[in-house]
Amino acid sequence: MDKFTISKARRTDAIGREVKLQGWVRTRRDSKAGFSFLEINDGSCLANLQIICDAERANYETEIKRLSAGCSVTVVGQVKESGGKGQATEVHAEEVTVHGWADPEKFPLQKKRHSFEKLREWAHLRPRSNTFGAVARVRNCICNAIHQFFQAEEFLYVHTPIITASDCEGAGEMFRVTTMDLAEPPKKSGQVDFEMDFFDRPTYLTVSGQLEAEIFACALGKVYTFGPTFRAENSNTSRHLAEFWMVEPEMAFYDLDDNMKLAEQFIRHICATVMDECREDVDFFNQRIDDTVADTLATVADRDFVRLPYTEAVEILEKSGEPFEYPVAWGENLQSEHERFLTEKQFKCPVIVFDYPACIKPFYMRVNDDGRTVRAMDVLVPRIGEIIGGSQREERLDVLERRMAEQDLNTEDYWWYLDLRRFGTVPHAGFGLGLERTVQFVTGMSNIRDVIPFPRTPGNAEF
Amino acid sequence: MDKFTISKARRTDAIGREVKLQGWVRTRRDSKAGFSFLEINDGSCLANLQIICDAERANYETEIKRLSAGCSVTVVGQVKESGGKGQATEVHAEEVTVHGWADPEKFPLQKKRHSFEKLREWAHLRPRSNTFGAVARVRNCICNAIHQFFQAEEFLYVHTPIITASDCEGAGEMFRVTTMDLAEPPKKSGQVDFEMDFFDRPTYLTVSGQLEAEIFACALGKVYTFGPTFRAENSNTSRHLAEFWMVEPEMAFYDLDDNMKLAEQFIRHICATVMDECREDVDFFNQRIDDTVADTLATVADRDFVRLPYTEAVEILEKSGEPFEYPVAWGENLQSEHERFLTEKQFKCPVIVFDYPACIKPFYMRVNDDGRTVRAMDVLVPRIGEIIGGSQREERLDVLERRMAEQDLNTEDYWWYLDLRRFGTVPHAGFGLGLERTVQFVTGMSNIRDVIPFPRTPGNAEF
Numbered sequence: 001m002d003k004f005t006i007s008k009a010r011r012t013d014a015i016g017r018e019v020k021l022q023g024w025v026r027t028r029r030d031s032k033a034g035f036s037f038l039e040i041n042d043g044s045c046l047a048n049l050q051i052i053c054d055a056e057r058a059n060y061e062t063e064i065k066r067l068s069a070g071c072s073v074t075v076v077g078q079v080k081e082s083g084g085k086g087q088a089t090e091v092h093a094e095e096v097t098v099h100g101w102a103d104p105e106k107f108p109l110q111k112k113r114h115s116f117e118k119l120r121e122w123a124h125l126r127p128r129s130n131t132f133g134a135v136a137r138v139r140n141c142i143c144n145a146i147h148q149f150f151q152a153e154e155f156l157y158v159h160t161p162i163i164t165a166s167d168c169e170g171a172g173e174m175f176r177v178t179t180m181d182l183a184e185p186p187k188k189s190g191q192v193d194f195e196m197d198f199f200d201r202p203t204y205l206t207v208s209g210q211l212e213a214e215i216f217a218c219a220l221g222k223v224y225t226f227g228p229t230f231r232a233e234n235s236n237t238s239r240h241l242a243e244f245w246m247v248e249p250e251m252a253f254y255d256l257d258d259n260m261k262l263a264e265q266f267i268r269h270i271c272a273t274v275m276d277e278c279r280e281d282v283d284f285f286n287q288r289i290d291d292t293v294a295d296t297l298a299t300v301a302d303r304d305f306v307r308l309p310y311t312e313a314v315e316i317l318e319k320s321g322e323p324f325e326y327p328v329a330w331g332e333n334l335q336s337e338h339e340r341f342l343t344e345k346q347f348k349c350p351v352i353v354f355d356y357p358a359c360i361k362p363f364y365m366r367v368n369d370d371g372r373t374v375r376a377m378d379v380l381v382p383r384i385g386e387i388i389g390g391s392q393r394e395e396r397l398d399v400l401e402r403r404m405a406e407q408d409l410n411t412e413d414y415w416w417y418l419d420l421r422r423f424g425t426v427p428h429a430g431f432g433l434g435l436e437r438t439v440q441f442v443t444g445m446s447n448i449r450d451v452i453p454f455p456r457t458p459g460n461a462e463f
Numbered sequence: 464m465d466k467f468t469i470s471k472a473r474r475t476d477a478i479g480r481e482v483k484l485q486g487w488v489r490t491r492r493d494s495k496a497g498f499s500f501l502e503i504n505d506g507s508c509l510a511n512l513q514i515i516c517d518a519e520r521a522n523y524e525t526e527i528k529r530l531s532a533g534c535s536v537t538v539v540g541q542v543k544e545s546g547g548k549g550q551a552t553e554v555h556a557e558e559v560t561v562h563g564w565a566d567p568e569k570f571p572l573q574k575k576r577h578s579f580e581k582l583r584e585w586a587h588l589r590p591r592s593n594t595f596g597a598v599a600r601v602r603n604c605i606c607n608a609i610h611q612f613f614q615a616e617e618f619l620y621v622h623t624p625i626i627t628a629s630d631c632e633g634a635g636e637m638f639r640v641t642t643m644d645l646a647e648p649p650k651k652s653g654q655v656d657f658e659m660d661f662f663d664r665p666t667y668l669t670v671s672g673q674l675e676a677e678i679f680a681c682a683l684g685k686v687y688t689f690g691p692t693f694r695a696e697n698s699n700t701s702r703h704l705a706e707f708w709m710v711e712p713e714m715a716f717y718d719l720d721d722n723m724k725l726a727e728q729f730i731r732h733i734c735a736t737v738m739d740e741c742r743e744d745v746d747f748f749n750q751r752i753d754d755t756v757a758d759t760l761a762t763v764a765d766r767d768f769v770r771l772p773y774t775e776a777v778e779i780l781e782k783s784g785e786p787f788e789y790p791v792a793w794g795e796n797l798q799s800e801h802e803r804f805l806t807e808k809q810f811k812c813p814v815i816v817f818d819y820p821a822c823i824k825p826f827y828m829r830v831n832d833d834g835r836t837v838r839a840m841d842v843l844v845p846r847i848g849e850i851i852g853g854s855q856r857e858e859r860l861d862v863l864e865r866r867m868a869e870q871d872l873n874t875e876d877y878w879w880y881l882d883l884r885r886f887g888t889v890p891h892a893g894f895g896l897g898l899e900r901t902v903q904f905v906t907g908m909s910n911i912r913d914v915i916p917f918p919r920t921p922g923n924a925e926f
Contacts, residue, residue, distance in 0.1 A: 005617065005684075022716040023684075024887050043683025044617065072887040074716070100858070100888030107886045124879035125886070127682035136683055140619040147610050154468065154507065156603040161917040162625070162691045163638070163668075163706050165924045175626070175661070177638050177668065178645065179695045182655045185645045192645045198638070198695055198705070199924035205626075205640065212917060212926060219590035220506025220599055221468075221486075228625045228690065232642045232661055242661070243626050253485040253537070395563070416587035416926055423570045423588070424487050424535040425563030454624040454675060461628045461662035463675060463879055 001076065005044035012088045014079040021049065021091065024128065025071045028064075036064055038096075040073065043127075046134055046280050050082065050090040051075050063098050069110055070102030070128070116450050123454055123463050131288070134281040135451055138274060139439050145273035146226060146247055146435075149266055155222040155249060160209030162228065165201050166413060173232035174204035175242075205230035209248050210430060211364070211417055214393060217250040217428050218420045224249040234458050238447040239336075241436060243456040250430035256366075256375040256392040259429035260352050263379050263388050264305045266433070267350065271300045274442050282442070290444025296382055297442065305350040308342070310334075310373070313353050316346060331357045339378070339385035351380045363403040364417075365391040377431070384441045390431020397421040464539065468507035475551045477542040484512065484554065487591060488534045491527075499527055501559075503536065506590075509597055509743050513545065513553040514538050526561050532573055533565030533591070579913050586917055586926050594751070597744040598914055601737060602902050608736035609689060609710055609898075612729055618685040618712060623672030625691065628664050629876060636695040637667035638705075668693035672711050673893060674827070674880055677856060680713040680891050681883045687712040697921050701910040702799075704899060706919040713893035719829075719838040719855040722892035723815050726842050726851050727768045729896070730813065734763045737905050745905070753907025759845055760905065768813040771805070773797075773836070776816050779809060794820045802841070802848035814843045826866040827880075828854040840894070847904045853894020860884040 004019040023042030030036045034055040039048035053064050067073070074097040082090040104110065108122055109129060119126040126132040150157065163177050179198040180186065186196040194202045209225040216223040225248045232242060249262065275282060275297050286294040308316075317328040317338050322345075326335040334353065343351045354377040358367060365374035379388035394400045400421055404411055411418060439451035449455035454463045467482040486505030493499045497518040502511035516527050530536070537560040545553035567573065571585055572592060582589040589595040613620065626640050642661040643649065649659040657665045672688040679686040688711045695705060712725065738745060738760050749757040771779075780791040780801050785808075789798040797816065806814045817840040821830060828837035842851035857863045863884055867874055874881060902914035912918035917926045 022889070024682075043619070070887040072889045099890065100884070100886070102886040124678045124882055125682075127679050133683060136619055136621065136679065140621070143620045144610065144614050147607065151607050156506070156599055157606050158599065158603070158916055159691070159708055161706065161919060161924075161926065163693075163919050163924055164926075166926075173642070175640050175642060176645070177640060179636070179638060180645065182639070182641065182643065182645065182648050183650075185648075198697075198921060199919070200922045201924060203924050215587045215926070216590050216599065216916065219487075219588075220596060228622070230626075234661075243624065245622055419587055421563070423563070423565040424533040426485075426535045427562065453621055453679065456624060456626050456662070458661060459663045461624075461626055461664060461666050463624065463627075463629075463678070 006040065006042045006047070006049045007044035009049055009079055009091060010045065010047060010087065010089055012081070015081055015089060017079050019077065019079055019091065021051075021075045021077075023073065025067050025073060026069055028067045030065065036060075038064075038067060038073075038075075038093075040075065041133075043133055043136075046130060046137075046284055047087070050084060050087060051077065051093050051096070052090060053093045053096055057093065057096060059096065059098075064096055066101075067098065068102060068104040068107070070107045072099040073097060074099065116447060120449060120455070127453075130284065132450075134278075134284050135439065135443060135445065136453070138278050138281050138285075138443055139435075139451065141274050141278050142270055142435065142438055142442065143226075145270045148273070149269045150224045150249060153222065155224045155251075156216070156220055158213060158216045158223045158225055159227065160206070160212040160225045160248075162206050163199070163203050164206045165199065165203050166211070174207060175230050175232045177203045177205060207231060208246070208432065210250065210432065213248055213250040213430065214417070214420060214428065217252045217430070218424070218426060221253070222249070222251045236458055238449070241448055241452060241455055241457060244448075244452065245435035247433045247435065248430060250428065252426045252428045254392070254429040255427055256354060256377060256429060259390055259392060259431060260305075260307060260354065260377055263352070263377070263390065263431055264350075267305075267379065267381070267387070268301055270438065271297045271442065275301070285443045285445075290383075290446075292383070293442070293444040299349055300381070303349045305352050305379070306347045307352045307354065310353050310356045313338075313342060317341065320346070331359055333360050334378075336385040339380045340382070343380040343385070344382045348382075350382075353378050353380065358403075361391070363400065363407050363409060364393050366394045367399055367403065375429075379431075381441055383444070384437050387437050387441060388431050388433050390429065392427065392429040395421060395425045395427050397425065467542075469503065469505045469510070469512040470507035472512055472542055472554060473508065473510060473550065473552055475544070478544055478552060480542050482540065482542055482554065484514075484538045484540075486536065488530050488536060489532060491530045493528065499523075501527075501530060501536075501538075501556075503538065504596075506596055506599075509593060509600075509747055510550070513547060513550060514540065514556050514559075515553060516556045516559055520556065520559060522559065522561075527559055529564075530561070531565060531567040531570070533570040535562040536560060537562065579910060583912055583918070590916075593747065595913075597741075597747050598902065598906060598908065599916070601741050601744050601748075601906055602898075602914065604737050604741045605733055605898070605901055605905065606689075608733045611736070612732045613687045613712060616685065618687045618714075619679065619683055621676060621679045621686045621688055622690065623669070623675035623688045623711075625669055626662070626666050627669045628662065628666050629674070637670060638693050638695045640666045640668060670694060671709070671895065673713065673895065676711055676713040676893065677880070677883060677891065680715045680893070681887070681889060684716070685712070685714045699921055701912070704911055704915060704918055704920060707911075707915065708898035710896045710898065711893060713891065715889045715891045717855070717892040718890055719817060719840060719892060722853055722855060722894060723768075723770060723817065723840055726815070726840070726853065726894055727813075730768075730842065730844070730850070731764055733901065734760045734905070738764070748906045748908075753846075753909075755846070756905070756907040762812055763844070766812045768815050768842070769810045770815045770817065773816050773819045776801075776805060780804065783809070794822055796823050797841075799848040802843045803845070806843040806848070807845045811845075813845075816841050816843065821866075824854070826863065826870050826872060827856050829857045830862055830866065838892075842894075844904055846907070847900050850900050850904060851894050851896050853892065855890065855892040858884060858888045858890050860888065
């Protein structure tokens with residue numbers, strides 16, 4: 001007998017097939033006419049499948065009539081056309097085997113809706129709910145779209161290190177990684193003796209794989225990373241995670257224009273793939289979570305992204321008359337409220353702001369001929385603000401060393417990064433996309449803790 | 464003008480095209496007839512492309528004749544049929560632009576071959592060598608094959624946490640993650656006060672995502688993880704890394720037979736994909752690194768894997784008469800030498816050993832009816848030994864609790880894992896594949912440090 005997913009069994013071409021289905025009961029309803037309806041779900045799609053069990057089944061009274069939300073079952077039966085609303089098919093059960101019960105007195109996910117806050121405490125059960133099942137499918141779809149995009153463009157996927165002794169840009173607090181006994185760390189001359197630690201030096205969790213990705217781009221052309229990154233910032237907000245996933249493409253012989261073009265194609269590809277492959281889930285998010293989601297996805301697919309120099313962006317913001325909380329001034333970072341104004345109100349589509357002031361950007365971004373700005377770019381999208389940050393990299397050894405000196409960085413710590421400019425240096429560029437912000441953008445989920453399976457935030461590392 | 468990769472320009476269908484190529488010089492040779500040959504590489508394939516530059520180019524004397532290994536160039540020219548050996552095409556340069564020089568007195572990667580040990584010190588330059596370029600392409604191909612396989616089988620990719628407060632199976636030393644000041648860690652009653660740490664408790668780097676993957680399998684059916692995992696073991700061998708990548712599929716409603724079948728299909732798919740997409744690189748490894756590589760890949764694709772109960776494996780080993788370093792006895796783990804004997808000498812193909820003694824396996828593996836063995840499996844392949852380890856999971860709450868008690872585990876620490884058995888428990892199974900061992904298997908590279916971009920081992924966290 002064919003094992004069928006519910007997704008397949010819901011299609012009209014399954015009608016007439018004898019199938020085996022395995023999943024979890026969402027609801028049971030008993031008819032006075034002597035049969036019961038089960039709604040079961042197996043994660044293959046958002047919708048449930050209706051199972052009709054008549055009283056003649058041997059275990060009807062002993063088991064079937066005791067089934068409740070969360071119980072696991074195998075159902076063997078025939079797929080038939082359904083007269084019910086919102087479903088093309090239903091299954092008439094010949095056999096229902098119960099694998100596991102879920103005591104309705106104790107199982108938390110009863111029919112009543114729970115807040116997302118509450119569900120975070122039950123992160124081991126929330127994937128069994130409609131919303132978190134849909135988030136998991138969309139997140140998977142986005143990840144797959146990311147790999148497909150870069151593989152089709154002949155990028156190589158590279159794994160940059162998670163444990164690192166360097167700190168990329170000096171930006172962001174880092175977690176320390178150690179095997180030392182914290183109660184009695186070994187000391188030398190009163191200082192912690194890191195030569196006694198596992199790696200013979202202080203080590204941290206990476207904040208970005210960019211610098212190492214540049215190594216591979218400067219050898220093999222086009223590469224991308226896709227892995228976890230970390231920030232030890234004590235930010236208890238709906239926008240920050242201590243552990244999140246990032247995609248970082250890096251391309252030799254690309255300038256900022258090439259970089260912007262790639263970023264635009266990339267975002268478009270993700271949105272188009274999700275609309276194509278997760279239509280049912282997108283409709284769900286549009287109905288239940290945020291009714292702008294479907295329109296936004298369509299806009300991204302349709303309209304060219306606006307390209308806007310930072311200096312013009314500041315002028316627009318200054319003239320806007322909007323009552324911003326943070327002041328706007330050339331030489332200051334754009335705040336989320338400024339970014340959202342540009343993309344949501346001013347242009348109503350994604351905007352790429354580029355050529356930022358050198359003074360607010362890291363040392364590795366290529367300095368423009370004006371000496372004041374660097375070849376940085378941020379892609380802004382509605383609701384989220386910055387979804388991508390990137391730049392053309394400084395490939396000139398002397399300029400790079402000068403910038404490092406300005407920012408008080410020790411060039412010895414970056415000997416290998418400088419070597420890339422000493423030996424066969426090339427113009428190159430890259431960017432980073434935060435996966436969780438992308439999932440938020442596509443689903444409309446407002447809290448970043450709800451788009452990653454097990455969020456890590458200050459005070460939270462359960463599961 | 465079309466930007467071409469060298470891979471494309473080497474094909475006969477490029478003949479006659481005007482192309483722009485960008486890459487790095489591998490060698491330069493000057494002919495007395497007044498022109499020079501450049502071999503350039505851009506990472507798109509193993510082979511170089513021959514460029515012919517005649518003396519009429521404006522920068523012939525000033526630049527072209529100064530080019531050496533490692534310099535970066537853009538070449539514009541026409542693809543022509545080549546009379547040279549081992550190449551179908553060559554390019555007659557109309558323009559050669561130099562982007563970056565590589566002082567031959569200082570650039571380490573000269574034509575002379577360097578040992579892999581030496582190249583590890585130059586991990587920022589080794590991707591520019593033939594071997595490490597080929598490793599990068601094969602590793603990318605394997606990663607892509609992994610995602611393609613599971614996506615085609617309708618698995619969902621899930622991200623299990625990297626920072627964790629639980630330790631999976633109590634197996635393996637863990638790295639601690641902290642933001643505390645190691646010089647003065649906060650203390651309470653003389654003990655380190657982890658309530659003052661970032662997550663309000665002791666946290667570590669994950670050794671496996673399995674337990675969390677089970678959460679998603681028990682909600683959505685079939686899932687897989689693919690991410691970094693960590694071991695803080697002080698093992699300075701060619702087989703161990705402190706940071707490595709692992710793939711862990713987990714499937715609801717799968718028993719051990721289903722699990723073995725999936726593992727076999729999975730390994731086959733990886734081998735077939737690499738042979739199909741990286742033929743040139745595989746041939747290179749077969750010629751230069753290990754001349755059994757191509758045959759082994761073909762064997763895996765051709766022959767069914769042997770399935771062998773652990774008890775029979777022990778009997779075979781006991782009767783073999785081989786002079787093993789470690790003794791063989793029922794109830795002991797198989798050592799690498801035993802595994803290799805089974806797969807290389809006894810069966811000459813991959814072998815799946817299953818039903819291991821309960822006493823040497825973790826608490827979460829399903830206990831067989833004999834009470835002495837569990838539904839564990841290891842897939843053994845030539846040269847590597849164990850490449851996959853997996854099991855059917857114990858889905859019975861009472862048996863699981865008994866096994867945890869036997870192994871002195873605190874059930875309170877695993878409340879959420881036990882909840883999966885309290886609410887709608889299902890038979891399920893899964894396995895883990897080490898990515899680096901897979902790359903070693905496919906390439907024949909003998910040291911695991913040479914198949915990951917930036918190896919992390921005791922004392923090594925450079926780059």
